[in-house]
Amino acid sequence: MAPRSARSAPRERWTEFDAVRGRAVATASGTVLEIGAGTGGNFEDFARGITWIGLEPHAPSRATLQQKARAQGHLRDVLAARSERIPLEARSVDSVVGTFVMCSVDDVAATLAECRRVLAPGGRLVLVDHLAAAPGTGTRRLQNLITPLSRRIDKGCRYNREITDEITAAGFSEVTADWHRVAVFPGVAIPCAVHTARA
Numbered sequence: 001m002a003p004r005s006a007r008s009a010p011r012e013r014w015t016e017f018d019a020v021r022g023r024a025v026a027t028a029s030g031t032v033l034e035i036g037a038g039t040g041g042n043f044e045d046f047a048r049g050i051t052w053i054g055l056e057p058h059a060p061s062r063a064t065l066q067q068k069a070r071a072q073g074h075l076r077d078v079l080a081a082r083s084e085r086i087p088l089e090a091r092s093v094d095s096v097v098g099t100f101v102m103c104s105v106d107d108v109a110a111t112l113a114e115c116r117r118v119l120a121p122g123g124r125l126v127l128v129d130h131l132a133a134a135p136g137t138g139t140r141r142l143q144n145l146i147t148p149l150s151r152r153i154d155k156g157c158r159y160n161r162e163i164t165d166e167i168t169a170a171g172f173s174e175v176t177a178d179w180h181r182v183a184v185f186p187g188v189a190i191p192c193a194v195h196t197a198r199a
């Protein structure tokens with residue numbers, strides 16, 4: 001059974017959590033929208049036969065993404081947009097995937113509402129993220145301290161985001177969270193999780 005929180009998860013290395021990310025991405029099927037696709041770091045892990053649509057607001061990343069997606073052969077589209085406003089029809093995709101994106105979006109609730117809107121009924125949401133440590137812990141204080149800087153220099157990245165309750169609040173069902181505790185510096189491990197849910 002997945003740990004109920006990062007606190008009860010064993011400590012692991014980034015390389016180990018990266019394997020978790022890859023396995024989560026591989027579960028996406030059908031027409032897949034990848035939000036905040038960056039420069040295409042997930043391409044190797046998608047299952048064969050999917051139809052991939054990427055969404056990426058950062059123009060330089062998007063240019064690389066477009067090139068890589070063409071080379072992969074499963075490109076349908078790369079959208080120049082933000083996940084708070086997805087330029088796709090309602091119920092038009094089977095899966096929405098995002099890896100390390102929920103830390104960067106401006107509005108978590110709007111992003112989740114849009115993901116749910118574009119998913120077909122029963123469609124699957126797969127989110128892989130680093131997340132906030134429990135309030136009052138030393139790790140959370142550190143996350144709160146570095147977040148104003150990371151927001152400015154790392155495409156809006158916040159280290160103190162929580163999203164589990166927000167996924168449920170957005171109306172998704174079958175919400176699951178697979179928690180991990182990943183070492184980032186000697187003595188510091190941050191919560192990471194794979195969330196899945198159905199529209």
Ligand SMILES: C[S@@+](CC[C@H](N)C(=O)[O-])C[C@H]1O[C@@H](n2cnc3c(N)ncnc32)[C@H](O)[C@@H]1O
Pocket residue numbers: 035036037038039041042055056057058061081082083084098099100101104105106107155156157
């Ligand atoms: C940490 S990077 C992760 C990139 C990629 N998903 C990966 O795992 O390598 C965060 C990405 O989210 C994108 N991003 C930032 N704000 C966004 C928004 N509002 N909607 C969608 N993507 C956004 C950034 O441009 C960046 O490419």
